[in-house]
Amino acid sequence: MKVFASPSRYIQGENALFEHAKELLTLGSKPLLFCDTRVLELVGKRFMAYLTRYGMRVVHTRFSGQASEHEFTRVLALAEAQQVDMIIGLGGGKTIDSAKVVADLLGLPIVVAPTIASTGAPASALSVIYTDEGNFQRYLFHSRPPELVLVDSKVIAKAPKRLLASGIANGLATWLEVRATQQSDDKTMFGNAQSLATFAVAQQCERTLFADSLAALQACERQLVTRALENVIEVNTLLSGISFEAVTATMPIAHAVCNGFTIMTGNVHQLTYGEKVAYGTLVQLFLEQRSVEELNRYIHFYQTIQMPTTLERLHLENASYDALFRVSQQAIGEKEHLCPMSPRFSADEVVQAILAVDQYVKNLDR
Secondary structure, eight states, X not given: OBOOOOOSEEEEETTGGGSOHHHHHTTOSSEEEEEOHHHIIIIIHHHHHHHHHTTOOOEEEEOOSOOOHHHHHHHHHHHHHHTOSEEEEEESHHHHHHHHHHHHHHTOOEEEEESSOSOSGGXXXXXXXXXXXXXXXXXEEOSSXXXXXXXXXXXXXXXXXXXXXXXXXXXXXXXXXXXXXHHHTOOBTTSSBOOHHHHHHHHHHHHHHHHHHHHHHHHHHTTOOOHHHHHHHHIIIIIHHHHGGGOBTTOOHHHHHHHHHXXXXXXXXXXXXXXXXXXXXXXXXXXXXXXXXXXXXXXXXXXXXTOOOSTTTTTOTTOOHHHHHHHHHHHTSTTSTTTTSOOSSOHHHHHHHHHHHHHHHHHHHO
């Protein structure tokens, strides 16, 4: 059986946050607005004022910074006490993932309003769960994707260029994982057959990102909303999110390696999710024994957009073999979404690929 899941409505463009009260009112009139302090000052207060003008009674709570069980429990209790009828997640990936968890537990509509374009979280029906310390814990699958996604391109154009580049790396990883699933003829992580639609969407991710990313990053640097930037925002937030659900339980190597890095200590935690996914993408290419031409294309592209391609850039140049082996064990372990079926690669193979990427790139750069 094939299943294609996507948000009920996706709206993207300049001032998208401030021109669609009608769509919001069809979902509820007493929303819980969930965002961190920085986002509140950046756009949250203005958004709350806009909603209030249309008769909504907005309840605000601050996101603590971690998509953890403790955070969900706190927000869940507040939402129940205030008797809200809708959840709005305003901010980055962890804020959005947390909002989706609370909405799903309460059976309420979820509205997602990303302020950065660094993950596919806005359009997906899953959340990445972490411990309070920031270590990857598990994936949580929801009953449905968001009812409404509002993507304000003007807001995202003002976000740091580094975060847009991170989303580009994340989108490319999704394509590689979807392709691997299609070639292995496996079922997706939801137990369904991969649809033609999701494969086509994932393929468009790669085409668009290689074509438009450099121009989009230049526009973001100047805080300009251009066609290239709009295209990349759409790939990073919508196309990446809906195509990730076409990945099998055994093939998302790039994201699994990224999650494995969360068990390390030190400056690796200064990197964004997408920066760690970029290195995981190269590991996947090595494990799949892809052509030198394809591998070099990705390496050179990542270096151009300032993604890490060596262990030194990950701040892991001094990591021991045993430490990297534990990263590999995490990547194929019980908490990872590689687990529901037998993993395609062993921890030994994964750690060897992590080291092989580092050595290959260093030799390539000489």
